[in-house]
Amino acid sequence: NLTYAVRDGIICHCGEVDENGLFPREEFIDLYEITEPNKYPPFTWEGCIVKVSDKIAYLGRDIEDALLLDILPESKVKELSKIIREIGASSFRKINNGIIIHNFIIDLCKHSSPEKGICFSDTMFNIMNKLKEFNYKYIYFHKRLEPYKEYANLIINTIYNLLKQFYNKKIENIFDNLKEQEKFYPLLIRTFSEWLKKYGNFKKSPDKNCYKNSVIYSLNSEKDYLRAIIDFLAGMTDNFAKRVFDEIMTF
Known part of the structure; x- marks a missing residue:
């Protein structure tokens, strides 16, 4: 039961900070419209802080991770240091x-x-933009990451397309279809069935009363x-998604 402000802060923290000077919006809106x-x-000052903090947090962390994984050579970081010093940030x-x-x-x-x-000050906002440009150029679009992006897309689409097949207009038939496949995909079917029983309008679930949550899916x-x-x-976490994918691909 999260408050409107918390849910707003979560959904509005996404996206880059492209303008220097972030103010909370005045109007109350339906968050499903976003x-x-x-x-x-964001709707609150706290939400604005969350949005900016997210950007501050990932800029340096991604550089350190890229160095650790040998995606980014140390020489490029030295070039970045020189650019920042030239801006005037001692x-x-x-x-x-x-x-x-x-x-x-x-x-x-x-x-x-x-x-x-x-x-931020004009100088620091300029530095933030330079850091973002650097990260996009040398890290996020690095050719070594392309195979992993394809692998991630394969995992997501494989799981989605498999579960998509089990839909039926009669709710009972959905669970019958899932049950038939449980011997092949026990982890996936068990966890997805629990998800549907918890958040769907399946009245015959024996565990329905214990959750005490609202129905999200008809x-x-x-x-x-x-x-x-x-x-x-x-x-899903990355590791769980890979476990499910391995289960699907294993005979």
């Missing part, structure tokens, strides 16, 4: 996650106000059933 990143600013003695987070937070606290919003509707698959996939 279908893409950056469509609306506080960046090195490029690492701790220094990046420290400098951004100090600057953010110093320059933000109710009048100016959650904002399983008579194919659209809702497909939505249930998508949400089920979205809640």
Whole structure:
């Protein structure tokens, strides 16, 4: 039972911070209308902080991870250090996650106000944009990541397309179809069936009363059933998704 402000903060933290000076929006909107990143600013100051904090957190962390995985050569980081020094930021003695987070937070606290919003100095905002440009150019679009992206797409689409086959307008038939496949895919079928029983309108579930949650999916509707698959996939960890995929591919 999360409050509106918390749910708003979660959904509105996605997307880049493209303008310096973030203010909470004034209007109360239906959060289900938000279908893409950056469509609306957060509703609260706390939500604005979450959005900016997310960007601060990943910039340096991704550089360190890329160095660790040999995706990014140290020479490129030295080039980035030179660019940042030329901008005029003497506080960046090195490029690492701790220094990046420290400098951004100090600057953010110093320059933000109710009048100016959650904002950085012009220099620090310029540095943030340079860091983002650097990460996109040398990390996120690196050719070594392409095979993994294809692998991830294969996993997601394989699970989705398999579960999609079991839909039926009669709810009981959905569970009958799933049950028939449980001997082949025990982990997937068991966990997805539990998901549907917990969040769907399956009244015959013996565990229904113990959950005490609202019904999210009307399983008579194919659209809702497909939505249930998508949400089920979205809640998976990488390791769990790979376990399910391996189960599907194993004979």
